[in-house]
């Protein structure tokens with residue numbers, strides 16, 4: 036239950052009776068997140084939304100003056116669930132800055148490690164955290180009629196996953212007591228073992244280095260990975276159809292559910308899994324090797340693929356202020372005037388950012404968050420787009436599908452879909468899954484893509500294993516290339532953190548870090564209103580989300596809002612606050628948690 | 635919710651300056667696993683009633699309710715777990731570095747420090763998980779703006795809970811998953827009266843987990859002894875020259891591996907960067923340089939190690955030969971080539 040405050044019926048334009056409700060912290064995500072809403076119960080929708088974070092740590096500040104080779108060890112600690120994505124991205128940026136190209140084997144090992152991270156993280160998030168929003172206990176408490184219906188609805192794919200009715204799936208998702216919940220937890224350990232085989236430790240790797248990896252590439256190592264991978268592949272054959280059944284049921288049981296968490300299709304993906312045959316880490320050839328990645332980078336606007344060019348993606352990044360607790364850096368140093376290709380680099384680009392924190396009171400009319408507002412400048416229109424990642428998978432699939440570049444046997448991007456082929460496993464025959472471009476960018480489709488991407492990561496790992504074995508069998512067992520740290524250099528790394536776009540930008544002077552800015556997915560998704568007044572993705576996806584929950588204001592759990600927010604897989608100590616606009620001054624009264632309404 | 639004798643409440647705050655890595659490690663542990671603790675799967679051990687933001691069913695104030703109840707003294711016996719380092723909220727005119735929930739009266743966030751002040755005096759035991767919470771860690775690196783510190787720096791190193799238990803530190807960046815659940819298990823056992831006071835060293839670490847060095851548990855120790863040092867990452871030999879601090883760092887990762895018997899640091903090719911230590915990270919940086927202190931010792935071991943290695947090679951070669959009386963030729967002599975190919 037939330038905390039609530041009744042507002043006075045007022046404002047002629049609205050004549051809406053709005054109830055302010057907040058949930059702070061939002062649980063079942065990584066990091067501290069709060070949600071403040073004003074809800075129109077009569078019209079059953081959320082009125083407006085602001086987004087805020089509650090923790091500042093200051094990486095960009097304390098990394099200054101440090102040895103650039105330490106960057107991946109340090110930045111891994113940004114995130115406790117996908118730290119390795121940061122370590123990997125930092126290494127990509129270091130490789131560029133140091134001018135080093137790892138041996139192919141080192142690159143395949145990183146790809147296998149990162150594939151395992153996707154398999155682990157999407158799995159635990161989807162089935163142990165998001166899944167609870169769809170479990171028996173939750174559905175009973177929020178939508179008893181949906182529970183009724185679930186008990187009468189046969190699961191179309193029952194033969195594939197073993198749950199006869201939709202309600203059986205929901206029961207299996209109950210926290211700790213649910214059978215599937217516990218199975219997912221076990222699988223999340225198996226995939227973490229796979230991860231540790233490649234990168235040493237979860238979640239802050241021990242074996243990643245600029246220039247490659249320290250992992251010892253024995254036959255045994257890859258056998259250990261393979262046998263675990265095949266268990267996961269078998270698990271996928273049940274998980275994908277099970278989630279399809281569950282998600283399709285929500286559209287059917289609650290007509291209009293597609294509007295929950297829906298926003299304009301504005302997706303960014305920075306690409307994942309480098310191809311060592313093409314990737315030499317030079318900025319000059321970044322367009323080419325970016326296009327050879329096994330998840331294609333891309334910006335998708337209103338269903339159109341704007342670009343797959345990492346140079347364009349890089350130059351379009353802008354870090355705006357507006358509602359964040361920082362001072363502007365207009366007068367600070369410009370570190371990079373032009374990129375290595377001679378293109379001008381904006382003052383608001385991460386290479387040129389200077390972080391000047393200014394802690395202050397939370398004020399929704401002014402500054403209310405520690406998150407800045409990353410935007411992507413669309414040179415076609417002059418717009419600063421508030422791209423989202425949709426929690427990662429939906430953007431990766433959308434860009435990869437439209438680009439139609441990936442074709443590796445186990446995976447094929449067709450131009451409008453992505454086909455995933457999983458071979459026979461111990462007890463299940465081979466299958467082909469197809470992720471098709473959905474009609475909406477909404478909560479259900481973000482969640483669905485997450486399940487499919489688990490299968491994608493497994494399929495990609497099968498391919499990487501083939502490549503690895505070819506190297507090992509040919510006796511090419513070097514995993515690391517030597518390098519020297521230059522006195523002056525710049526670098527950038529692009530990767531997909533589990534929950535979406537990740538970039539690291541470094542400037543090296545006198546052999547030390549002069550400037551460093553990591554941009555993980557959550558600042559994109561959880562960004563506040565920028566200087567131009569454009570709301571961030573959560574803010575706009577939750578605004579106008581319809582309310583399907585059957586509870587009235589006094590027992591309201593906000594489940595539809597939770598599903599909308601969690602579909603983005605928020606992961607950063609950050610917060611979302613939703614607020615009513617219109618410049619109205621609301622009478623704010625607070626009631627005790629379980630106390631009578633509006634007292 | 636008055637807790638019964640066969641359960642114990644854990645209030646877990648992740649809102650220090652951290653990364654939530656310990657909570658994630660918690661879900662990865664197998665010895666014991668989280669399910670075993672929560673579902674009461676171990677004999678005689680009280681069931682653990684966990685309130686942790688990552689895993690909670692509840693949201694917002696409903697999730698915070700037990701924290702507020704504990705602060706009011708309404709939960710008899712609870713363990714407070716702190717994850718992330720503790721910022722200095724006094725080093726700036728206003729605002730906050732770290733907060734957890736919101737004060738419903740003022741609309742302003744409740745700082746993590748405020749929660750610690752409210753809850754620590756009422757807790758049966760307080761556990762600082764991860765190097766950040768224990769000693770400050772990465773976020774307390776030189777040049778940080780938040781002035782953050784470990785919990786014992788904040789509460790005082792002599793601090794005792796109302797049950798007389800010192801702060802329990804479980805360092806590691808992140809903590810080894812099983813170190814985390816095993817320490818909780820010890821405390822549950824102690825709470826049930828089945829174990830004496832948890833044994834801690836002067837840095838408040840459980841002694842049985844941290845009394846040995848990473849080097850003493852490293853499966854590459856044999857290479858060290860023979861003075862075989864890797865010159866490149868990816869080498870199976872001892873990696874001390876590539877930056878491994880194992881010989882002086884207290885950590886059991888070599889013995890325990892990372893998870894399910896898999897992974898780790900030096901044992902799988904990753905230099906030890908001293909992530910469990912109070913001086914982490916500053917005294918270990920730059921990480922990829924050879925630790926200055928190891929120059930002498932790795933040099934000292936060289937003469938002895940090379941001699942021993944040469945002798946062993948000699949013996950090994952002899953042991954690789956079957957005894958002279960064993961038949962070395964195929965039993966069926968010439969003419970049966972096809973069978974032997």
Ligand code: SF4
Nearest residue numbers: 849852872878880900
């Ligand atoms: S690799 Fe590190 S921990 Fe292992 S033997 Fe060498 S110095 Fe010791």
Ligand code: SF4
Nearest residue numbers: 885899906907909910
């Ligand atoms: S071996 Fe070193 S780096 Fe690895 S977990 Fe232990 S202290 Fe940390």
